Structures are given as structure tokens and as C-alpha cells.
Amino acid sequence: MKFTDSPVIELRVRDTLLSLHQDNGSIHVGTSVWPCSLVLVKFAERWAHSRDPNPYAALLDFRSKRAVELGTGCGGAAMGLFLLGLTDVVLTDIPAVMPALKHNLKRNKPALGKALKTAVLCWNNPDQIKALNPPFDVVIATDVVYIEESVRHLVSATAALVKPDGVVLLGYQLRSPEADKLFWELCDEAFDKEKVPHEHLHPEYAYEEADVFILRKKRNHEQNS
Template sequence: MKFTDSPTIELQVRSAHLSIHQDNGSMHVGTSVWPCSLVLVKFAERWSPLTSSSSSSTPNPYAHLLDFSNKRAVELGCGCGLASMGLFLLGLNDVVLTDIAPVMPALKHNLKRNKPSLHNKTLKTAQLYWTNPAQINALKPPFDVVIATDVVYIEESVASLVAAMEALVSDNGVVLLGYQLRSPEADRLFWELCARVFAIEKIPHEDLHPEYAYEEADVFVLRKK
């Protein structure tokens, strides 16, 4: 089920306003906005060092995780680009957005549409098929942060996805994963393969943004073992 059939998705991130145009009639799932991208961005906004009050008596358990200064990042299966745009507004200034060729027009349209909200910066994009080692190497890994939201839904693509995450993230880096169960078969295989490579941390639901804590959606942090 898609998040909404509305032609546009609006999201406020700090003082900026993102407006994402989606095409629910497309044959490609990447031209629609799926909920985990919003969940991840609003979790990051809640705990970002840019938004958290330093005078608060409660320590921020995610301050280090979400300190994006001087970090290189890549998003896998970025679709319309909402997750990377949101995290860019939270300090992730060096990020490349990747997806397959048929999704690129929708991605570039939305980046152009939101350029004023992105401080007039043109975010980097690259075509990436997870099965293509040359395209992975062309991105010049490793990255400090790998972003992926709502990318596990086809069992046949799971092995290449996990391999791409492993190849792209640095030994000390993190995968920020927005996740919702889409296919039981893909889900089982994904977590089986991830457990071989990554230490898996699930963000407690109460730590998500209260207005974006959808019951079915979770945020995970993956680090290489």
C-alpha cells in the first residue's frame, strides 16, 4: 500500500518546506513516496544536533549518529529523493542520490522543484543498479553514511542490495535504514543476509518522531561487524 495517493507530499524539515511530486500511475515504485522516508527524516530531525537544545538536561542518545558534519553519504533506491533532501537539510551536505534509470526523471524533477528549499544547491545524482559493480565503484566508496528506505520488497533483489550496502559503507560507517515489511520472503532473506555482515540496532519506537511513528515502519542502524 502506498503512503497516499495525493499527487504531492509535503514535509517540513526545520525551517524548510519540501514538496515532492509523485506519480502513482507509474510502472515504477520509485516514482511514489513511501512512508519510511518520512519516518527516517523526522526521527533524524527530532534528535539532530542542529535541532536539539544543548541546554536540555536530557542527553541526546543519537547526537553522534546524526552529526553529519564532514560526512559522505549515498542513498540507495532514493526514488523521489525525499530522504536525502531531508537529511541534507539536517547537515548532510555531501550526498549522492542513486536509483535505476527509469526513476531518474522523477528524481531530477523533484530536486529541481525543491532547489529553493535546498539552499539553491543541486544535489548529486547517479544511476545505480545494485548488481553492477562498475557503477558501485564509480561512486568512489566507502561512504560514512548509506541511506536506504523502503527498498526491501522483492526477494530476488535482496542479495544484491545487501552486497551493495556492504561495498559502499565504510568500516566505521552506518547504514540508516527505514524499513517496513513488504514481502515475508524478502524480509526473511534480508535479515538473514544482513546478520552475516552487520550488527543491527533497532531504534525504539518511542524515539521516533511522535507524529511520524507509524506502527508498521521502523528505523534501523546497521554497522559492519
């Protein structure tokens, strides 16, 4: 489920309005803006620098942290988290999606104040993974689990990219029962997972179908991988 078929999706992050152009007629799913990217950003916005008792204060303290986003698509998640303090982030996707991503980065450059870094990344390409100079403090991934054949590569790439003490911020919605089953089986081998309670999501972006998970690498995974 997309939020809308409108060609432009607007996402307000604090005092900045992001404008994301999408092409739902494309054969590539990465040219559409999918809900979980927005859900993740608004969750982070709710808790970043919150004065209330904040269980996510350390998680969302992005100072001096390197990050990479997998399956960036139109770029909404990384752009939003950049506006919340994540200054060193590289946005990755397959070559076919790069024109749409770069178009959205260009149209939002006045709001962002700088051009964010991009890189081509196919999850099964070890040379492209190595070229990103891992490991990263934060790996961002939203709405990336929908094809069973890609799941093993996704989990492997994620584990290779994140630091032993790093974190994966995952925006998730069930798209394929087969992909979902395999994804969580493989994640359970590599990561400890924490599901963000729905009441902790942004109240205007707390959709029943969308979840935010926090994944951290299991201590023994480095030895077993």
C-alpha cells in the same frame, strides 16, 4: 501502504517545506513517496542538535561525512537529511526512476539552495558501485526491501559502499515475507543491527508498520567478504 495518493507530498524539515511530486500510476515503485523515507527524516529531525540527553548525537552529526542513498526514488530522505546537515550526499536509483528524481530535485532547489548529486546505480553492477568512489560514512536506504530477487544484491552493494566504521540508516517496512526473511539473514552475516525504539521516533511519524534500523558493519566482514 502509502501515506496518501495525493500527487504532492509535503514534508516540513525545521523551517523548510519540501514538496515531493509522486506518480502512483507509474509502473515503477520509485515514483511514489513511501512512508519510511519520511519516518527516517523526522526521526533525525527530532534528535539532530537536541538539547535533551541524546543517544543519537554522534550518529546524526553529519559534519564532514560523505553519504549515498540507495533506491532514492523521489528523493525525500536524502533531501531531508541534507537540510539536517548532510552536505555531501549522492542520490542513486535505476535509470527509469531518474526523471522523477531529477524533477523533484529541480522543484525543491529553492528550498535546498543547491543541486544535489545524482548517479545511476543498479545494485548488481560493480562498475557503477566503483564509480561512486566508496566507501561512504553513511548509507541511506528506505523502503528498498520488497523483491526477494534483489535482496542479495542490495546487501552486497550496501556492504561495499559503507566504511568499516560507517553506518547504514535504514527505514524499513515489511513488504514481502520472503524478501524480509532473506534480507535479515544476509544482514546478520554482514552487519550488527540496532532497532530504534518507536518512542524515539517523531511522535507524528511513529507508525506501527514502519521502523528505523541502524546497521554497522561486523568487524570480521571485511576479512570474510
